[in-house]
Amino acid sequence: MQTALRIVRIGFALAWATLAATAGAQTLRIGLAEDPDVLDPTLARSFVGRIVFAALCDKLFDIDEKLAIVPQLATSYEWSADNKALTLKIRQGVTFHDGEKLDAAAVKYNIERHKTMAGSNRRGELALVTTVDVVDPATVRLNLSAPFAPLLAQLADRAGMMVSPKAAQEAGDKFGAKPVCSGPFRFVERIAQDRIVLEKYPNYWNKGEIFVDKVVYLPIVDSTVRLANLKSGQLDFIERLATSDVPALKSDSRFKISKITEIGYQGITINVGKSDLAQKNPLGKDPRVREAFELALDRQGIVQVAQDGEGEVGNQWVAPSNGFYAKNMPIPKRDVARAKALLAEAGVPNPSFTLMTPTTSDAQKVAQVVQAMVKEAGFDVKIQSTEFATSLDMADKGQYDAYVLAWSGRADPDGNIYSFDACKQPLNYAGYCKPDVDEILNKSRTTRDAAERRKLFEQLAAIALKDRPVVYLYHRNWLWAYTAKLSGLRTIPDGLVRVQGLKFN
Amino acid sequence: MFAFLVRRIATIVPTLVFVSMLIFGLQQLLPGDPAIILAGEDRDPTVVAHLRAKMHLDDPLPVRYLYWINGVLHGDLGESLRMQKPVLELIMEKLPVTLELAALSIVIAFAIGIPAGIVSAVKRGTAWDYGANAVALWGLSTPNFWLGIMLILLFSVTLGWLPASGFVSPFEDLKANLAALVMPAFVLGNAIAAVLMRHTRSAMLQVLSSDYVRTARAKGLSERSVILKHALRNALIPVITLGALELGTLLSGAVLTEQVFTIPGFGKLIVDAVFNRDYAVVQGVVLFTATAYILLNLAADIAYVVVNPQIRAQ
Numbered sequence: 001m002q003t004a005l006r007i008v009r010i011g012f013a014l015a016w017a018t019l020a021a022t023a024g025a026q027t028l029r030i031g032l033a034e035d036p037d038v039l040d041p042t043l044a045r046s047f048v049g050r051i052v053f054a055a056l057c058d059k060l061f062d063i064d065e066k067l068a069i070v071p072q073l074a075t076s077y078e079w080s081a082d083n084k085a086l087t088l089k090i091r092q093g094v095t096f097h098d099g100e101k102l103d104a105a106a107v108k109y110n111i112e113r114h115k116t117m118a119g120s121n122r123r124g125e126l127a128l129v130t131t132v133d134v135v136d137p138a139t140v141r142l143n144l145s146a147p148f149a150p151l152l153a154q155l156a157d158r159a160g161m162m163v164s165p166k167a168a169q170e171a172g173d174k175f176g177a178k179p180v181c182s183g184p185f186r187f188v189e190r191i192a193q194d195r196i197v198l199e200k201y202p203n204y205w206n207k208g209e210i211f212v213d214k215v216v217y218l219p220i221v222d223s224t225v226r227l228a229n230l231k232s233g234q235l236d237f238i239e240r241l242a243t244s245d246v247p248a249l250k251s252d253s254r255f256k257i258s259k260i261t262e263i264g265y266q267g268i269t270i271n272v273g274k275s276d277l278a279q280k281n282p283l284g285k286d287p288r289v290r291e292a293f294e295l296a297l298d299r300q301g302i303v304q305v306a307q308d309g310e311g312e313v314g315n316q317w318v319a320p321s322n323g324f325y326a327k328n329m330p331i332p333k334r335d336v337a338r339a340k341a342l343l344a345e346a347g348v349p350n351p352s353f354t355l356m357t358p359t360t361s362d363a364q365k366v367a368q369v370v371q372a373m374v375k376e377a378g379f380d381v382k383i384q385s386t387e388f389a390t391s392l393d394m395a396d397k398g399q400y401d402a403y404v405l406a407w408s409g410r411a412d413p414d415g416n417i418y419s420f421d422a423c424k425q426p427l428n429y430a431g432y433c434k435p436d437v438d439e440i441l442n443k444s445r446t447t448r449d450a451a452e453r454r455k456l457f458e459q460l461a462a463i464a465l466k467d468r469p470v471v472y473l474y475h476r477n478w479l480w481a482y483t484a485k486l487s488g489l490r491t492i493p494d495g496l497v498r499v500q501g502l503k504f505n
Numbered sequence: 506m507f508a509f510l511v512r513r514i515a516t517i518v519p520t521l522v523f524v525s526m527l528i529f530g531l532q533q534l535l536p537g538d539p540a541i542i543l544a545g546e547d548r549d550p551t552v553v554a555h556l557r558a559k560m561h562l563d564d565p566l567p568v569r570y571l572y573w574i575n576g577v578l579h580g581d582l583g584e585s586l587r588m589q590k591p592v593l594e595l596i597m598e599k600l601p602v603t604l605e606l607a608a609l610s611i612v613i614a615f616a617i618g619i620p621a622g623i624v625s626a627v628k629r630g631t632a633w634d635y636g637a638n639a640v641a642l643w644g645l646s647t648p649n650f651w652l653g654i655m656l657i658l659l660f661s662v663t664l665g666w667l668p669a670s671g672f673v674s675p676f677e678d679l680k681a682n683l684a685a686l687v688m689p690a691f692v693l694g695n696a697i698a699a700v701l702m703r704h705t706r707s708a709m710l711q712v713l714s715s716d717y718v719r720t721a722r723a724k725g726l727s728e729r730s731v732i733l734k735h736a737l738r739n740a741l742i743p744v745i746t747l748g749a750l751e752l753g754t755l756l757s758g759a760v761l762t763e764q765v766f767t768i769p770g771f772g773k774l775i776v777d778a779v780f781n782r783d784y785a786v787v788q789g790v791v792l793f794t795a796t797a798y799i800l801l802n803l804a805a806d807i808a809y810v811v812v813n814p815q816i817r818a819q
Contacts, residue, residue: 035777037545037587037588038587038588038589040589043589044545045543045544045545045546045547045552046545046546047546118555119552119555119556119559120551120552121544121545121547121549121552123549123551123552124547124549124551173589174589176588176589177589177590191598191769192588192590192595192598192769192774193767193769193773193774193777194671194672194767194769195671218671218767219767220670220767221764221767222654222764222765222767224654225654225657225669225670225765225766225767228654228657228658228661228662228669228670229661229668229669229670229671231661231662232661232662232665232668232669233665234661234668234669234670234671387536387537387780388542388780389535389536389537389539389541389542389780389781389782390535390536390537392537392541392542393536393537393538393541393542394536396538396541407546408546419547426547426548426549426550426553427547427548
């Protein structure tokens with residue numbers, strides 16, 4: 001028996017040693033919370049795919065810790081006097097992973113590909129770009145039909161990613177199976193739902209910042225298993241650490257945790273005009289009931305219960321720490337007495353409605369704690385847990401009263417508000433539609449002056465936060481956990497992992 | 506014999522047609538517009554329209570079925586819209602993983618279940634019997650995901666002997682491959698072992714009380730020879746049939762276990778496809794496993810005919 005045990009043990013040890021040897025010290029293994037969709041910047045749709053793109057495909061611009069736009073493949077930019085043309089200087093000496101040169105013609109090709117390819121998810125983001133002129137090999141001009149302030153932020157995301165025109169032409173709509181970009185790492189292989197392997201691109205323009213030879217992304221959906229992999233040394237880095245695992249990991253000196261407030265938000269969308277149901281329910285019909293609903297909420301309590309305190313409370317589409325937060329509309333304090341008075345005034349002391357929530361544990365926790373809180377003011381909330389795709393379909397058809405919904409966020413505040421609050425926009429599940437709101441939203445797109453935009457967002461907040469098509473609750477912390485041997489991580493609020501600067505000590 | 510084969514194969518065609526309709530029809534009962542969920546977070550209306558056109562969502566149901574079945578008959582199971590990859594390619598990628606995991610699980614199940622069943626039958630009423638029964642009950646009542654996570658915590662996090670999850674191809678590194686599969690195969694095999702143990706036990710008890718066993722004992726054969734040579738052979742027939750059925754189930758993917766151990770097999774493929782409303786993948790994988798199941802059944806029937814002269818004579 002003893003010998004048998006010993007043999008088994010040796011077997012395990014051998015297997016483990018082989019595994020460890022194949023991993024190597026210069027491979028960075030990152031655990032992802034989901035499996036990314038297609039790796040074609042034009043067609044890509046998921047948040048998690050953007051994490052892989054951060055190592056694979058460079059963009060014209062990037063954002064920094066403070067959400068400022070910084071150069072990447074474009075070294076500088078200049079707006080025309082009428083704000084209807086953006087001239088970009090393209091970085092010289094940059095090559096794609098197939099050796100092709102990045103120049104103004106390649107940029108033109110990419111912008112046009114984003115705009116015209118069948119099924120492109122970038123078309124909407126670049127809708128106002130009408131034509132692209134190659135001024136000289138290092139200069140390109142984007143002509144717009146109207147001024148569009150969020151354009152730079154769009155070019156700092158997937159719309160600004162450049163792929164090799166030659167490879168893209170050859171592969172057509174199969175490009176995502178073997179993407180060729182100009183990022184620090186080039187594509188090696190992908191096994192769906194198992195791993196994505198990238199290797200260092202030796203001719204990367206900024207290779208001085210790259211310290212690992214290989215990056216392997218492993219999608220592991222279960223957060224406990226993801227953490228177990230980090231703890232057992234099979235992963236060096238995990239994204240979206242579960243909030244409940246923070247205290248235990250904090251006390252373990254072998255690991256480090258980094259965090260930053262997300263640019264997205266968690267909130268409750270209310271059907272105020274998406275369908276007839278809006279008028280049949282006091283919550284959708286009467287703004288006073290919605291105000292009472294918000295006053296009955298203790299946001300700090302929600303963050304404590306749903307996120308173990310790992311989040312920043314908020315009442316707007318951007319976090320209070322964001323430069324575009326409208327200071328004229330601070331977070332209201334919980335006031336149950338006032339909420340009750342408002343309900344009495346509205347003639348519905350005990351309004352009842354259904355709160356639809358996706359089946360993720362975070363959303364469920366939010367729904368439950370909200371249900372308990374607003375009950376004190378007299379609300380009778382029924383929770384309806386619905387599988388995500390189904391809930392989205394119901395929201396799209398207006399078959400709901402209120403819906404726990406999150407948004408991953410965009411660097412420019414426009415990306416967090418326009419599609420949700422402007423009339424008939426695709427993400428306007430609330431069915432909110434007001435001409436003056438549309439006017440302010442459109443105006444905020446045409447001016448580039450930050451102070452002026454801030455003023456416009458304050459005007460917008462004064463209207464939309466009183467109408468409450470969305471009751472914003474909080475902004476999660478992005479939580480990354482990684483081996484203490486790793487250093488150089490930059491915490492950027494978009495939640496993407498920049499591989500530049502990451503190194504093993 | 507020939508007539509039997511022709512008859513048997515002829516019934517497969519309508520069965521497959523019916524199965525394909527069932528798969529397609531059931532899929533349509535899933536709530537939610539697949540174009541909306543596949544269009545991702547931004548849900549750009551032009552993308553939604555493009556996806557609707559690609560999936561023929563605006564056509565009536567029978568027309569959509571014909572589009573699909575026409576492709577299937579031409580060897581085209583469609584394309585995963587989420588991954589932009591042909592479904593057949595995805596199936597071929599996952600099939601070896603699922604096959605290997607299923608085979609290992611069944612081996613583990615037999616290795617535990619049959620000896621335990623024999624012991625508990627032979628030592629009926631003793632501590633051995635109660636012990637084996639308790640273990641079987643534990644195996645049956647332990648949820649896979651729980652056992653999986655416990656094993657990960659013990660063998661990966663605490664002891665550091667095994668990788669916590671993932672899959673390595675056996676052609677790349679056989680040792681790493683086995684190290685990655687031993688825990689999930691044990692979790693799956695453990696539950697099946699319990700069923701096999703119960704069946705082995707009851708079959709053995711029945712056989713052990715039969716006349717020919719008494720005759721064998723009366724002949725003065727050793728107890729070992731009576732049990733292993735004479736009794737076990739007969740007792741195993743229903744157990745092997747059961748094992749084969751369990752193997753068939755494993756081939757359609759072990760959803761929870763694959764999820765916990767991040768094994769990229771059929772189970773994970775189909776679950777992700779359902780949640781993302783990637784219809785072509787769901788249809789393709791289910792049709793593939795259903796066809797495999799039907800063909801295995803046919804093979805079993807033919808084997809019966811070959812083995813059993815009574816059926817042959819009919």
